[in-house]
Amino acid sequence: MKEFCSTDRTIYPSVFRILIGLVLLVDLISTVPSAGILFNSGLNSLLSESGLIKFLAANSSVFFSVYGLILIAFILGFGRNFTAFLVFCFHFFMMELTQPLLTWGDIILKFSLLYFAFADSFRYLSLQKTKGKYHYVSKLAVCSIVLHIFLVYLNNAYFKMTDKDWQQGIAVFYSFSQYPSFESSIWYPLISNEYLSKSINYFIILQQLSFVPFVIWKKTRYFAILLSLIIHFTMMYEFGLWKFEIIVMLHYGFLLNDKEWMRIIPAKIWANWFSLSKSS
Template structure:
C-alpha cells in the first residue's frame, strides 16, 4: 500500500474518510494520525519485526493488535475477509505461547503453575482460532448456497472468466470445461460446509487440510489473490498438533536427511 499512502491513509483523495472510533475513544484525533501517518507506519513495521523475533512477548503483540486495528480503520474501504481474520489472529497471539521456542530469547517459566496456566491459555486461544477459522468457512458456504451462481454450479465460470482474475493463460480454457466448472463450484461449497465438522476427526483431518490448502493455492494461482490465501494457508497449520508436526519433521529428516549430509559433504569437498 506504500505507494498509495496519500490516497488511502492520509485522506488526499475523493474518498470520504471517516473518524476512527478506536482512536477517538482514547482521545486521539484521527486527523493527527493521518497527518503523521509515515511515523505511525514506521512504528507499525517495527512492531511486526519485534513480533517476528519474539521481542517484547505479549506486550508487543498487544501493541501490534492496536496498530492493525488502527490501520484497518483508516482504510476500511480496502479490506477483505482476510483482513478481518488477520486482526483476530493477532489478538489470539496475545495468549498463544509462541515464545518458549520461537524467540531470540526463549521464555522460561518461573514455576510449574505459571507453565500450566500459560499452556491452558495457549490451548484455548489455539482452539478459538481454529473454531473461528471453521466458522468463516461454514458461514461462507451458507452465503454461497443462497447465491444463484453457486447454487446452480456455475460460479467458477464467472469468476475465472472475469478479466479481473486472469491469473494464468489457461483460465479461459478451463471455464469452457463444464465438468471442471461444476466440480470446482460444488466442491468449494462442499469443502467449506463439511470442513468445520470433519477436520476434528483424526482420520479425515489431513484430507481436509490438504483439500483446503489446494483450494487456496488454486485461488492464488488462478485469481491472483495472494494475501488472503497466504494467511489461510498458514492458519491451517493450527489444526496440526505439536506431536503431529514432530512426526512430520521426523519423516522428512529420515527421508531427506541423507541427501542433506551428501550435499554438505560435496560442498565441503569443493
C-alpha cells in the same frame, strides 16, 4: 473428537508468529508508496475525517515507522504478549486507514490476532523465550483461533448454499471470467465447460461443508488441509490475492497438534531450532 481437542498445540504458535509477522511487514512496506492516495480525503472517501484515524493519517510516516518496529520486535519475540497485543492494535488501525485495500483475510486476521495476543508463541524461535508450564489461557487462545477457522468455513458454506449464483452453479465461472487473462489461463478449458464448471462449483460447497468434520477426524485431517491448500494456491496464482490466501493458509497450521508437527518438521531443523529451545 477427543483426540483433536485434547492434544497440545504449543509448536505452531511460534511459527505462526514469525510468518504472519513477515506477511504484515511486507504488506506494510508495499502500502507505503500508496500513502499519498490512501491518506488524502479528497481521493479516499472511506478515510475518516475526525478522531484518531485522522490523526494517524496526518502522521502516517510516524505510524508506519512505529508499526514496522513493532512487527520486527514481534517476529524476533521481543516484548512477548504485550508486543503481540500491539500488533493487533496497529493492524486494526491499519485496516481503518487502508479500507480500499481490505481483503476478507484482513477481517479473519483481526480476530485471530486478538486471540493470539494471549497465546504463548515465545517458547520457540524467540529471543525472549518463555519457560515452565504451558498456561491454560494460552491453550484457550489457540482453541479460540481453531474455532474461529471452523466458523469461517461454516459461514462461507452457509453463504454459498443460500447464494443464487452458487445455487445455479455459475459462481466459479463468474469468479474466473472477471480477470482479463482468463482465456489464456490453464483453467480456461475446465471453467468454460458448463458441466465441469458446475461440478467444481458444487464441489467447493461440499468441500467447505465437510472441512470441519474432516479436520476433526484424524484419518481425513491431512487430506482436508491439503485439499484446502491446493484450492487457495490456485486462487492465489489465478487471482493474485496473495495476502488473503497466505493469511488463510497460515491458519491451517493450528489444526495440527505437536505430534503431527514433529513428524512434519525435518529432524535437523527440529534439533537445531525446537528441541534446544525446549530444553533451555
